[in-house]
Amino acid sequence: MISGGRLMAMIIKEFVQVRRDRLTFSMMVGIPLMQLVLFGFAINSDPKHLPTAVVDADHGPFGRALVAAMQASAYFAVTGEVDSEAEADRLLVEDRVQFVVNIPPDFSRRVARGERPALLVEADATDPAAMSGALGTLSLLAETALDHDLGGPLASLKASPPPFELRLHRRYNQEASTQFNIVPGLMGVVLTMTMVIMTSLAVTRERERGTMENLLVMPLRPIEVMLGKIVPYVVMGYVQVAVILAAARLVFGVPIVGSVWLLSLGSALFIAANLAVGFTFSTVAKNQLQAMQMSFFYFLPSILLSGFMFPFRGMPRWAQLLGEALPLTHYLRVVRGIMLKGDGVADIAVEAAAMAAILVVVSVIAMLRYRETLD
Amino acid sequence: MTPGAAIEVEGLTKSFAGRVVVDRLSLAVPSGRIMGFLGPNGSGKTTTLRMLCGLLTPDSGRGTCLGLDILTEAQRIKRQVGYMTQRFSLYEDLSIVENLDFIGRVFGLAERRRKVSQALDRLGLTARRRQLAGELSGGWKQRLALAACILHEPRLLLLDEPTAGVDPKARRDFWAQIHGLAADGMTVLVSTHYMDEAERCHLIAYIAYGRLLAKGPVAQVIAEAGLSTFTITAAADKVAELADRLTGLPGVDLVAPFGSALHVGGGDREQLLASLAPYRDNPALVWREDSATLEDAFIHLMGKSSDNFSNGPVS
Structure with a gap:
């Protein structure tokens, strides 16, 4: 039988304990609210204002009208006209634009003649979900964009089919396969999860089991403790990378266009940054439960704000800035860049530098937090 | 420095959150002697031991441990001091020999294997060397802890209630070990609550509420209580x-x-x-x-000293 008195005793004790653990208490009360606000406003699965480059070899009125219509749809933000396709290509590779609109020479004249010329739109399709809204709008636009300019004698061209043929070229992921985007991204997510959790428990466990006192009384330097705790997990991180890469290639058929060696180099940096984050948590958390909670608290924005689940470009500016502070954001760009686009050293340099910067800052914090005494 | 003093500290003071735990403590321990460190729970024994081995920084006071300044040379002190914590602080998921190997590597011992097997022999742990530390009973854990803190051949041993919760036979064996080590020239400062253990020491120091109340050979401390x-x-x-x-x-x-x-x-x-x-x-x-017994003397001393912890003691 359940005794009300005994049950109450248990419940009261449990409440007192939860209240005493400040971190847990605030995690349970404050965090959901914060996350609601943060993610509620930040996440947008239908991103607008996607950066678009225009290669206008026509310089005619219809090309310009189309670009203006795209701009007006709010899905496209024309960031500039470039002179050559090679330059436009570079912008796509470097992730600076999502779309390139190629207006061929004589486009306006051929539209006027009713020849239905082809117009090529190239899209960076590494994240197919991110551009579905934009592409839907684009095909609608094709039918109506020029209506205003086709007045007078050209009015007959207004009727469907549209006055030009829209050709869409999905770069890097021709079949718009979601797996091409998710599987490489998963590598970053899995590494974040395991690396941060494992190291966040590292120092906390020593403290909780009382072995910290013995560790401190020995002539060990903080950097030796930190590196000693991290290196084994770097090895484990590499095992994970190898397993996921093999599965990506063999099971999901994701191409690996770029260099595997470059990918492992980038992964090393990412693994190190995550381990440093975990180690820092470890110096803050009072027990293993708190360490787990902190890891989870870190994991959530890593998934939601990094561009793994929702398009990075869809987020408001402030959320993008938050995302830039997370190693996963940069690693996703490196992995997807190398695997799908064949990025080289120069293409990933900026992202690698960002991860290195995060690594240094977090390591310094960890070193400052780690105490050589019990004071 | 007094010639032959392994520990010599003056005016050591440490507070936690405004509470004075150790109050202007001065203490000298002669080389090669076993000094018993006694006092009620929360009297500041553990805090004092931790300040001596560099785990805590004193708020004020100064002193030397093995001739090294406790404020500035903690790293060098750590190499020559063996500190046995009150709570078992080795890895329960490592075997006896793995624990000792780890410590040997941290101290960078030359001939590590030989020294580990020597320590195992000395404490009778050889037969159990592959057992996980977590599976050992209290007495064996304590032996392992002692083996761990003498592995690097320290000149000074700081033992914090090493025999708490250990059966009388194991306690007796343990003290035989301590006397053997002292005979080899090691200085030992050992905190305890047991009067019979205090009487096995060459010297005792009694502290209560962070203050040193009596010190000297056992007979002298009893006599001085009058x-x-x-x-x-x-x-x-x-x-x-x-x-x-x-x-x-x-x-x-x-x-x-x-x-x-x-x-x-x-x-x-x-x-x-x-x-x-x-x-x-x-x-x-x-x-x-x-x-009068030593216990009488201590209870008398305790009754005389004023309690400066209105909020209850801390350890």
């Missing part, structure tokens, strides 16, 4: 009643029942005798004057 004590034997059912009556009388500083006997004593012999006089002629009571 206690007169009596053992009164009575019928078993009368002892409690008698204890109640005697407690609080002027000059009666301590009253302790031992089975059917009552142990009473006080610092002022005249007053004590005056207070006990009305009971001396009672034919049901058998009186015997005896000599």
